[in-house]
Amino acid sequence: MADSRFFTVAGPFTLAELAKIAGATPAGTVDLDARYTDVAPLDHAARDQVSFLDNRKYFTAFLASQAGVCIVAPAMVDKAPAGMALLVAADPYRAYARVAQAFYPAATVEPWRAPTAWIDPDARIGEPCRIEPGAVIGARAEIGPGCVIGANAVIGEGVVIGAGSRIGAHVSLSHALVGRGVTIQPGARIGQDGFGFAMGPEGCLKVPQLGRVIIGDAVEIGANTTIARGAGPDTVIGDGCMIDNLVQIGHNVHLGRGCVIVAQVGISGSTHFGDFVAAGGQAGITGHLHIGSGARLAAQAGVMRDVAPGETVGGAPAVPMAEWLRASAMIGRMARRKPG
Amino acid sequence: MADSRFFTVAGPFTLAELAKIAGATPAGTVDLDARYTDVAPLDHAARDQVSFLDNRKYFTAFLASQAGVCIVAPAMVDKAPAGMALLVAADPYRAYARVAQAFYPAATVEPWRAPTAWIDPDARIGEPCRIEPGAVIGARAEIGPGCVIGANAVIGEGVVIGAGSRIGAHVSLSHALVGRGVTIQPGARIGQDGFGFAMGPEGCLKVPQLGRVIIGDAVEIGANTTIARGAGPDTVIGDGCMIDNLVQIGHNVHLGRGCVIVAQVGISGSTHFGDFVAAGGQAGITGHLHIGSGARLAAQAGVMRDVAPGETVGGAPAVPMAEWLRASAMIGRMARRKPG
Amino acid sequence: MADSRFFTVAGPFTLAELAKIAGATPAGTVDLDARYTDVAPLDHAARDQVSFLDNRKYFTAFLASQAGVCIVAPAMVDKAPAGMALLVAADPYRAYARVAQAFYPAATVEPWRAPTAWIDPDARIGEPCRIEPGAVIGARAEIGPGCVIGANAVIGEGVVIGAGSRIGAHVSLSHALVGRGVTIQPGARIGQDGFGFAMGPEGCLKVPQLGRVIIGDAVEIGANTTIARGAGPDTVIGDGCMIDNLVQIGHNVHLGRGCVIVAQVGISGSTHFGDFVAAGGQAGITGHLHIGSGARLAAQAGVMRDVAPGETVGGAPAVPMAEWLRASAMIGRMARRKPG
Structure with a gap:
């Protein structure tokens, strides 16, 4: 019980x-x-x-x-x-x-504005909403009805959150438009600067990051996951995506609908996923790739090229799954063979 | 637009x-x-x-x-x-x-002491500075002019922050001396205890961590990145280093000037990087190594030995890049070969 | 000095x-x-x-x-x-x-209830305890004597914390029973929903996560580490475990006594570790496995099968350490061989 x-x-x-x-x-x-x-x-x-x-x-x-x-x-x-x-x-x-x-039905939202929350007078907050202690809500933020803003969460200026969304404790959210029925677990970082700079002999020159993070409906984002805002284009998380803890999503990444991203995956900037892509834990995907709908990336895969719709890849550099398994078995056999 | x-x-x-x-x-x-x-x-x-x-x-x-x-x-x-x-x-x-x-020039710093910020009376804060709601600034902290301390950030006792630095929401910073023009993205953890303990049959004995984190000028540190303070020596991040999200930097690590550390890299304790080293996403570097200036570590590399200045390595255990690519290609060919 | x-x-x-x-x-x-x-x-x-x-x-x-x-x-x-x-x-x-x-003996706990802390009147807090600014303590939480609750930490309803524990700044803790003498570094996320949902053509259906996190005595948990609560069974961290930064521990995971988990390790749901298991940095362990007491998992290992007590494994997929080292050496030799 x-x-x-x-x-x-x-x-x-x-x-x-x-x-x-x-x-x-x-x-x-x-x-x-x-x-x-x-x-x-x-x-x-x-x-x-x-x-x-x-x-x-x-x-x-x-x-x-x-x-x-x-x-x-x-x-x-x-x-x-x-x-x-x-x-x-x-x-x-x-x-x-x-x-x-x-x-165990989801708890109903008991309306509350905790006295220690800081809510900018220009923020618009629907009813009912629960704003927990220490939460900070910036100017011109718009929060739909039925939302919970967890303790000590920080919602930046102008951020929009759809109805029925639950923002965990300690989440920071800026430069973002969030859909309805979204759950964000504690400590997720969404909308901060992407890793964009121009290197050169005089040092790194920061490139202003001018896009947003657009999050669809019914998305779940895990604890301490980081999603950078776009550099110019937006970073987009499609409806129904499930993202686990400690995932890194770079600027300009697009995830289609219903993608499942397991813990500690890293997706580099400007890579696009189709719908219902699954990425296993600790997989890494380099930038500017296209991963087709329904593709599956094995845990710890190191994906350095486009992946076709429905394809399953594994290993680093990632290759078709059957090939990776065969290579692993072959290497094992060779290593176990008695020398000479 | x-x-x-x-x-x-x-x-x-x-x-x-x-x-x-x-x-x-x-x-x-x-x-x-x-x-x-x-x-x-x-x-x-x-x-x-x-x-x-x-x-x-x-x-x-x-x-x-x-x-x-x-x-x-x-x-x-x-x-x-x-x-x-x-x-x-x-x-x-x-x-x-x-x-x-x-x-899109950087916004000027509008001076503010948010009413819900907690500022120890013995902290010294330059002008102009913006201290956002819920920020906590400990005794004897010194914050230079032109700084922003983000909402709900926590600046520990005695921490020094140079002029023009921007500390994101939810950052925690302790036992640290931070340079000028530094940007720290939300949720970074800097200066907490390193992973130092002596194992033994009666259990682990914690080793007091007595160093600091020294951060140079014009450094950027990503969201939810963790940088442990030194165990006795300091942990040092050189001028102009760019560190992405969810990076782990162990105690006593030294990074030279202008290093670029991509997301989810882990650098174990007491490893020293020269200047302008680049580490690709999810690379792991074991402890007590020397990585020479200008070295490049491929994404997901597992670096278990010193790397010479200018050398590029990949794979796990990491080897010279050309060798890793050749080995990967060779394994692929063998795996695709029809069984005899 | x-x-x-x-x-x-x-x-x-x-x-x-x-x-x-x-x-x-x-x-x-x-x-x-x-x-x-x-x-x-x-x-x-x-x-x-x-x-x-x-x-x-x-x-x-x-x-x-x-x-x-x-x-x-x-x-x-x-x-x-x-x-x-x-x-x-x-x-x-x-x-x-x-x-x-x-x-450098541990500082004694100076009793304090910071004026900007939010303490539910139904929380029970022992003496002495130090509750730092912005901390939030929910209804029916029970905190033993000699504890420090760091600035802006959030302790959820009903959470129990044993005597002499130190909860860092920005930690969030919910659905958890924490032992005595536990140290939790800043930004750790403990007790939030696990990654539990049923996939299907109409989208993902969330599975209520009905377990807890049970943390033994003298445990240390690193900065920004995430530990999901159980899905029905509990997630259990045994006495004396040392867990580094940015580690992911899935729902229903059990760690025995004295395990050492290095930074950025990921342990998938329902995997059980015996006592004194050591996992190197960035190792990944898939779900529903048994890792025997005293086993050692190399850094970056990808563990996809049970590991016997005392066994050491490395590589991905992980194999006995000697075999992995032999395979790596063999691949290196082949790659360095001049093409015929």
Whole structure:
């Protein structure tokens, strides 16, 4: 059960209700009127709780689980331990997400202007909004209704934030237009100067960074991630992008819709991603490249050339995934071979 | 045109004025008295705006551009589309930097002590300075004239900041002496404890970190970058260094003058860089090394030995660049070869 | 000598006292009553100061050092320059740590509630505690005695912090239970949402993150490091772990006791480390793995499989260290070979 110091649980829900919420089909030992009080991991779940099995690594935990209900893929129907009700879904993790959201709905926004927040009189703030202590909101900023501006966050002059967005503690946001339903985790830095300067014998000459950061709707940006504003063009993050922690996004980068960027990835200036590109943790992408829609970049890949739509690449310098795996295996064989 | 919510444009300037500012020579369809109102990227620029061509990847955009003036290298003089005036410079990007600075000069510092800033009565602050809301300035700190201390920044006891420096929102700065004309982007962490401890069977014993961070003049430090103070010696960042976002600089590191450190680089403790070293994104350099002046470290390089002045290395473990490229090509060929 | 603007030195201590503090044996030119005033690096130390030699790279500096006392390993006893007293210890760095701690003991906590701090009336704060300007402490948070909450730090609702912990400036801490004697460096982000969502054709569906972050005693967490809270299970950091700057720790990760995680490492969700695992800088570890106690992961390693207790791995994909070194050497030889 989630720690009540931090979480408030809704429910209970009957199995029939859960099936409807999950978009799943009951199977196994089923009592549609049985009531369930919470979600829990397989190894902690009790008889009145709901769990899920998505990754085969947890199959043993599934077999030993005391969960009253488990959300599973069709192939698992015959394998459940006795006494466990099942909710069968093609995508168990997605079905679980819906159930967990039902038990733990997003908190409503309690309107507040904390006394220690600094709000410029020329800022326009919708209702309801919650402005937490120490937040700073600059002149002519426009914040839509239903937003939370976290403690000690700094929203620069003229920044626009769409309705229902949640800006975490300590975020700094400048030169940016942010969509609706956006979540920005604590400490993200968005809109500061890009790394633009002209080198020369007399030293570096700074190039004014004159673009913005344009963030679409339903984007999530991770903790301590940095997104530079454009140098002239804008930096653009498409609708529905999910960006993890400590990611670096350079000036003029464009991400299409629904890209997934795992932690510590670095994307250099002016590179464009199509839609639904996935970049694994610590991958690095050099500047001025085009990465096609649906491309996949392996963790730690070093991408130095354009990637075609749908292509999967790995290694550094990155090559087609199959080639990288073959090269790695070959090198391993050679290194293990006894010398002479 | 830059978004007027965030930027204020100066000018207009005549072509004659722009040539002088840029240090460039007019060519093509030239009217020295024609007036230009702004800078813009090639694909957005209008007839009364100035653009530039520096990277050949944008040659097609150049050919299609509506820019009234374009700053180009000498080799491009014959290739401009009809009706475009040219400003010819050996280094078009540097010439553009000067023009863009003329259109967008750095804002003057409007003196302010925000009411929610906390300024220790024993801090010494020059005039004019702008201390934004929520900033915290410790006892005996000394801040020169013409500085901006961003919203919610924290300047520790005894820290010295030279004239004309700009400290971004949320920066923390302790145990540090900072030069003149330094820019620190939001969320940088400078002067905290280095990673110094003695391991042993009874656990780790912390080693007091007794040095400082010494930052030269005209340095730029990126968002969320971390620079540990020295353990006994100081950590030193030379004049004119440009450091990107999310860079890690360990205790006792010395960077010479004009080093360029791209995002997500990590430099381990006690490593010394000469002058004008360039480190590509995500490169990692182990501790106690010497990297000679003018050396270049490729993106994602894993540098585990000293690097000679002027040497270029790549790969992990890093080797001379030509060798790394040859090895990568060789591995690729072997992996693509059909199994016998 | 450490800069008195930032540090206050205790002492002086006699050689006899220093030997006792260090747990070391005097040797060389010894006057047990001679008094020493400070610690200093080999190349800066004066006659009345104490230095140490631990890394052989500094042997030349040792030979030239003016230090009055040097802490050394037994093998160095015969090699000291004339006039230098020695303190001989099996682990000179650990002995130095004790001496440096004697000269620079941790500052006592001066109780303070800064007027610009925001402390919820339902928070419980022990005595003495120092709450610096702009800090924000949420409802029902519990902070033990002897803690420092740094300037502009944000402690979320219900967070528990054990006695004697020091939370740096700008830290954000939510959904977390923190042990005793913990140090968190500036800008660390702890307890925010993990990167948990279900992908699908209609876009990403966020999975509520219902766990916590549990941090043991005597843990140190570096600047701008990010630790996501658990998704259902908790994220756990064992007693005595040392975590450097800009590290990413995903949801549900468990670290055993005394792990050492160097800067810019990324550990993906649900991976478990045993005790005393060491991960070198920029190493990346994928999710759902088990890394055995005492394992060592080389800098920049890309770990994609379980690692046995005590095993050392390197490279990407990571393999046993000896194999990686052999492969690297082999590739180098092949690349340097003249084309036939």
